[in-house]
Amino acid sequence: MEKKTVGYGHSHAKAILIGDHAVVYQQPAVAIPLLNLQITASIQTLTTGQTIILAEQAYDLSDLGADLEGLRQLIIALLTDLTGAKQSFLLEINSVIPQERGFGASAALATAVTRAFFDWTNQDLSQEQLAHYTDLAEDISHGSPSGIDAATVSSTEPVWFHHHQTEPFATNLEATLVLADTGVRGQTVRAVNIVKDQLKKNYDVTWQAINHLGELAFTVKESLANNDPDTLGKLFTQAHHDLQTLQVSHPKLDTLVNAALEAGALGAKLTGSGIGGAMFALAKNNDQALAIAEKLQEAGARETWIEPLTAD
Numbered sequence: 475m476e477k478k479t480v481g482y483g484h485s486h487a488k489a490i491l492i493g494d495h496a497v498v499y500q501q502p503a504v505a506i507p508l509l510n511l512q513i514t515a516s517i518q519t520l521t522t523g524q525t526i527i528l529a530e531q532a533y534d535l536s537d538l539g540a541d542l543e544g545l546r547q548l549i550i551a552l553l554t555d556l557t558g559a560k561q562s563f564l565l566e567i568n569s570v571i572p573q574e575r576g577f578g579a580s581a582a583l584a585t586a587v588t589r590a591f592f593d594w595t596n597q598d599l600s601q602e603q604l605a606h607y608t609d610l611a612e613d614i615s616h617g618s619p620s621g622i623d624a625a626t627v628s629s630t631e632p633v634w635f636h637h638h639q640t641e642p643f644a645t646n647l648e649a650t651l652v653l654a655d656t657g658v659r660g661q662t663v664r665a666v667n668i669v670k671d672q673l674k675k676n677y678d679v680t681w682q683a684i685n686h687l688g689e690l691a692f693t694v695k696e697s698l699a700n701n702d703p704d705t706l707g708k709l710f711t712q713a714h715h716d717l718q719t720l721q722v723s724h725p726k727l728d729t730l731v732n733a734a735l736e737a738g739a740l741g742a743k744l745t746g747s748g749i750g751g752a753m754f755a756l757a758k759n760n761d762q763a764l765a766i767a768e769k770l771q772e773a774g775a776r777e778t779w780i781e782p783l784t785a786d
């Protein structure tokens with residue numbers, strides 16, 4: 475098939491509302507797309523070389539660093555499957571998704587790049603193929619991903635994720651989320667290993683917390699459907715305590731969660747892998763969200779984002 479002059483792909487960040495870590499142990503989870511935090515990839519044919527421009531820095535495919543090994547392997551697989559491995563190209567990637575903050579930056583990178591390659595080579599991309607290539611990169615950069623990041627960075631709707639299946643579900647919630655970055659890198663692989671270790675050291679308490687997070691996911695789904703922000707907030711704070719039991723919180727996350735609750739948030743928890751990374755607080759409305767964001771900045775948040783959760 476004839477290649478296009480330029481192929482484009484995009485994706486966005488995600489936030490897990492409930493089920494972080496528990497989802498690795500087959501518990502259900504709810505995640506939302508963060509459509510304002512975008513990544514784009516564009517690819518075109520070069521006469522020589524295989525150049526990747528990432529964050530304004532140019533790399534050759536063969537010398538992408540160890541932290542970009544997932545991207546390197548993904549590109550090799552896409553080249554082999556779609557064009558023949560020797561193809562010369564220029565791949566430019568622009569992202570405003572903070573990395574290692576639990577926002578799914580690595581899954582979004584893989585999704586945007588896969589879409590760009592398929593667009594460039596004029597081929598239809600099924601959801602299964604997209605999941606296959608994103609998982610391939612995530613398995614390398616992430617260890618044992620549950621697949622929820624990949625599912626949410628390619629969805630424009632909230633996602634209910636259970637047993638590797640994604641289901642649409644109704645949300646009627648009228649509320650606002652305030653997300654905050656601790657400024658500390660999250661390190662998903664390390665966090666997932668901490669939970670594994672806890673299961674060896676403290677089996678009963680750890681399983682109880684994982685199961686409780688699973689139960690909370692069902693009630694979170696109900697509260698989203700019933701537009702019950704007060705209950706939802708309480709469920710989020712309970713989930714934060716369970717995640718503390720799993721040893722994946724961080725003093726900065728706890729400080730921000732407490733600051734949000736003191737500022738009147740309906741609830742707050744870490745989101746993503748933890749041990750750094752990001753948290754969010756649930757606010758009644760935009761005005762309250764702005765006030766909470768200010769308190770979070772005073773309490774040391776590096777950056778905050780406001781995300782309305784209003785139903786269409």
Ligand SMILES: C[C@@](O)(CCO)CC(=O)[O-]
Nearest residue numbers: 494495619620621746747
């Ligand atoms: C910590 C974790 O639950 C979320 C990372 O965004 C790991 C995973 O689901 O693969």
